[in-house]
Amino acid sequence: MTQHDQYLVGLELAGRKVVVVGGGQVAQRRISRLIASGALVEVVAPDVTPAVEGMASAREITWTPRRYAEGDLDGAWYALACTDDPEVNAAVGAEAECRRVFCVRADDGRLGTAVTPATGRYDGLTVGVLAKGAHRRSAAVRTALVEALQAGVVADSADPVLPGVALVGGGPGDPELITVRGRRLLSRAEVVVADRLGPRDLIEELGPDVEVIDASKIPYGRAMAQQRINELLVEHAKAGKFVVRLKGGDPFVYGRGFEEVQACTAAGVPVTVVPGITSAFAAPAVAGIPVSHRGVAHEIVVVSGHVAPDDPRSLVDWQALGRMRGTIVLMMAVERIAQFAAALIEYGRPADTPVGVIQDGTTRIQRTLRATLGTVAMRIKEQEISPPAIIVIGPVAGLSAEG
Template identity: 80%
Template sequence: MSAQHEQYLVGLDLSGRRVVVVGGGQVAQRRTARLLAAGALVEVVSPQVTPAVEGMATAREIAWTARAYADGDLDGAWYAIAATDDPAVNAAVVADAERRRVFCVRADDGDRGTAVTPATGVHDGLTVGVLARGAHRRSAAVRTALVEALQSGVVDADAEILPAGVALVGGGPGDPELITVRGRRLLSRAHVVVADRLGPRELMDELSPEVEVIDASKIPYGRAMAQEKINELLVEHARAGRFVVRLKGGDPFVYGRGFEEVQACAAAGVPVTVVPGVTSAFAAPAVAGTPVTHRGVAHEIVVVSGHVAPDDPRSLTDWTALGRMTGTIVLMMAVERIGRFADALVTHGRAPDTPVLIVQDGTTRIQRTVRATLETVEKVAAEAEVSPPAIVVVGPVAGLEAPVGGGVTQNGHG
């Protein structure tokens, strides 16, 4: 490839067209996956291939010719990639391709091929490609920065104004980087944001000054905007021609009353979409180094709302069944009544020394963990001054801990 001219960046329509990949290692595996996504008819020529490439061949996603490259393998090809670990073979493939006027990427020495694969990223139907004259780390870094800018809304991927309506966006467990890509994109396009206390507050600083932010905080045992009022606001602003994001903590359909808001919008004829989020029920234990399932330890998980006590007539939970099970119980909104929940579980069969993990403010910079047992958890939580938001994990997995990061841990095993 000539070093005197700039490389010409082009998008190839390879759908239904033959592409030959020579080589069966990790590089060939990565390129093959991208070619399949482009709809190419891929043939891999290599004596051996990775298990993933072999799996593609077994599934008939690609054709695999299990031998060394031979002259004539490029017959009928539109594009080729030389990705073996033998420079001589790669050079032969490039030479053969040039004779046949087939553009060819040489993976081990890009300057000696007739084409170069750019560092690419995909966002919302856009494909970003970056070439940096062989400086692969630089092109990859710029590509990543561009995609992140698109994801965060710093760069507007589409000047088209979103139609009026409502998007229920799960903001994730607390860390602003754990919101989904789609959720962050829609947030950057909102005219109005109706935000919960548990939504990632740092993301509010990224919003345009023109965006109206409405606080719908629900503080346990404190002030809260009535759900009916929230429903009215969503409908009112959408009917006024605005795109409204209802930003909620965790996942909007996990104890978030999100379905009530969907019903209210639907009844009013307001278009509504739901963007799932990462629930703190699983994320908080994970960042504390504790799994909610583990081979040979727990094969079942039950997530329980703790907003009503076990003996409350409004409770829909079968505490007798929970006491008999041996798997994992995740209690949400349970801090205020943790002693009563522990007593109910022990009464119905759980051992008093069953491990308990409490993760307060999970995934945030002020996260801390408290470890106890069903017998000691009420006392330990009180001494540690645990307060919402917190996730309580009960079961054998709560006794497991891996060194995955920061946070303050307090132990209270009796």
């Protein structure tokens, strides 16, 4: 028998009946994408996975709880035979052949009239790869293509980049923890205004034609004024450039991101906000400290430590924090940790409350310190912990993976 190349095509299934025979793991994977396509999915199977049952309960699909019977493909545009019984799958394929309905045989793709390609989605694109049954090969190529699109190695648009500003949260420091959208926009930047805490390795990957402006703020040291940062964003965007403001963590979590949005908006410059993973939660996570845990903490409060508890500029209710039993995450608090610890103890937190300190979280030079509320100031001084560091206070800081 002559082997022909398969013809790759996109089916418009919205509002059209698709029959899936079988309700196991293979069917579950296929059904999710069919629902996303808008298909009217009908599942025929005596038993289904909990996930498929949940789809039926939510009325995303219709489930007929019995074995397949001839006639189940009546009115179908597409069919999938996903049972673990080859005879049933063959019967589904035979009915599909008679009705001229394309059918996928999950047990043996060569016996069907259609095959499901290895697919991936990226920003409105669907990438599909066929490899004549070499499933691992098609999956590997699919994954590589999607990752290349995410990293900007492969361009997804021929359109020129429009002037404006993208406010991108770069995550806690590890270059792999930036969001897919953030990395894509960074790859298209003409000007990058970068923070010290942004993912530095990604800056090194930028082309030589990209202008990089260092807008670092060194704690208690050199710092570019926020007003000047705002001016730079506006100036370059109005000069016709696409500007990425690359910030560490999430722009709206103590990052002055909204001030930059306001400045761009006031100047009539289009601005896009791309949230990032905040170091308040990421740094503890990679250090093995959960900020919440069942039966241990039902509340999480993230507090800025840039002013002391008795400073008239402070907006924090330290008395309320002292009465809390859950988790407190302190950011920018290394310099004043003795004052914060003393205030919490004064207002009710036990001195033996566990504390975790994570310096340079998610980076190659990460350091972790365990202490108590009564000893943390001394331990930070002894270990010469310096910013940037996240301080976690509460019972969760005393947990360990070993139990």
